Amino acid sequence: MTAKIISGKEIAQQIREELRQEIAELKAKHKLVPGLVTVLVGADPASQVYVGQKEKTSTELGIYSERIDLPEKTAQNELMALIDRLNKDPKIHGILVQLPLPKHLDETAVLYAINPKKDVDGFHPVNVGKLMIGEPDYLPCTPHGIQQLLVRSGVQIEGAEVVVVGRSNIVGKPIANILLQKRPGANATVTVCHTGTRDISFHTRRADILIVAAGRPNAVTADMVKEGVVVIDVGVNEVGKTPDGKRILAGDVDFEGVKEKASAITPVPGGVGPMTITMLMYNTVRAAKLAAGLA
Ligand code: NAP
Numbered sequence: 001m002t003a004k005i006i007s008g009k010e011i012a013q014q015i016r017e018e019l020r021q022e023i024a025e026l027k028a029k030h031k032l033v034p035g036l037v038t039v040l041v042g043a044d045p046a047s048q049v050y051v052g053q054k055e056k057t058s059t060e061l062g063i064y065s066e067r068i069d070l071p072e073k074t075a076q077n078e079l080m081a082l083i084d085r086l087n088k089d090p091k092i093h094g095i096l097v098q099l100p101l102p103k104h105l106d107e108t109a110v111l112y113a114i115n116p117k118k119d120v121d122g123f124h125p126v127n128v129g130k131l132m133i134g135e136p137d138y139l140p141c142t143p144h145g146i147q148q149l150l151v152r153s154g155v156q157i158e159g160a161e162v163v164v165v166g167r168s169n170i171v172g173k174p175i176a177n178i179l180l181q182k183r184p185g186a187n188a189t190v191t192v193c194h195t196g197t198r199d200i201s202f203h204t205r206r207a208d209i210l211i212v213a214a215g216r217p218n219a220v221t222a223d224m225v226k227e228g229v230v231v232i233d234v235g236v237n238e239v240g241k242t243p244d245g246k247r248i249l250a251g252d253v254d255f256e257g258v259k260e261k262a263s264a265i266t267p268v269p270g271g272v273g274p275m276t277i278t279m280l281m282y283n284t285v286r287a288a289k290l291a292a293g294l295a
Pocket of ligand 1: 200
């Protein structure tokens with residue numbers, strides 16, 4: 001069997017088109033313009049690229065976008081005062097503070113200060129708790145993107161054996177929680193593996209759907225999966241540089257080996273990656289609708 005490739009690029013494009021139409025309608029019918037602010041402290045090159053991409057995508061879709069660049073030496077109280085102002089600004093429905101913050105800043109305190117209704121990353125404990133009890137306002141972007149990849153590729157999730165490798169707060173735990181919900185597009189039996197798991201292959205070989213977010217190249221190889229499995233590879237690992245200095249990226253899964261056994265698989269790049277920013281835009285639109293009583 002050679003796997004069907006699940007293209008995150010194509011699915012992200014579909015969702016962006018739906019969002020573009022929805023945003024145009026919100027403007028026309030309700031004079032509502034979703035607004036997103038991105039806050040970047042310091043000049044980390046990778047963070048600048050991510051913030052630039054978020055700004056560009058917002059603008060393309062018709063979202064009001066503000067970008068605030070603060071110097072590396074910004075004090076905690078200055079950043080907290082800014083968050084407070086943005087929490088009260090009615091034009092702004094979503095606040096995104098780009099991580100990591102410089103070391104002298106207390107990241108947790110900053111994230112907790114964001115009004116949960118404007119927490120479009122879905123990282124505030126209120127939103128984590130709401131997801132846990134099955135009443136989420138926002139789903140965190142990468143795990144929500146993974147669910148959409150599965151749903152929109154026609155993968156049967158209900159009743160499936162899902163195995164997640166990795167238990168981080170941004171990928172592993174939330175995707176496990178999302179797929180555990182008693183809802184359409186979920187209702188799976190979920191197992192979560194980590195470095196303390198005694199026999200990872202025992203679990204991965206049982207998986208109908210295998211989601212790998214370990215941050216290690218080749219964490220999953222062909223001998224660890226069963227025929228027909230659907231594989232979502234979340235990992236992004238730099239495994240070298242091209243002669244002209246461009247980064248060579250690989251996922252956490254041995255793509256070439258596993259694609260011969262899987263029924264479907266996401267590539268890296270072009271799989272989960274394009275979904276993350278798209279679901280941030282989705283959350284910003286949702287935040288605007290919630291604020292206006294339209295959700
Ligand atoms: P993380 O915080 O480093 O967590 C990795 C998790 O994997 C941990 O729970 C760790 O277990 C587990 N793990 C590591 N090696 C393992 C192994 N050999 N077997 C079983 N479990 C193992 O990473 P993350 O933030 O979740 O990110 C994971 C990967 O996804 C990274 O490559 C990251 O760059 C990528 N990512 C991509 C996107 C995107 O948009 N495409 C978004 C987020 C993350 P312990 O808890 O026991 O240490």
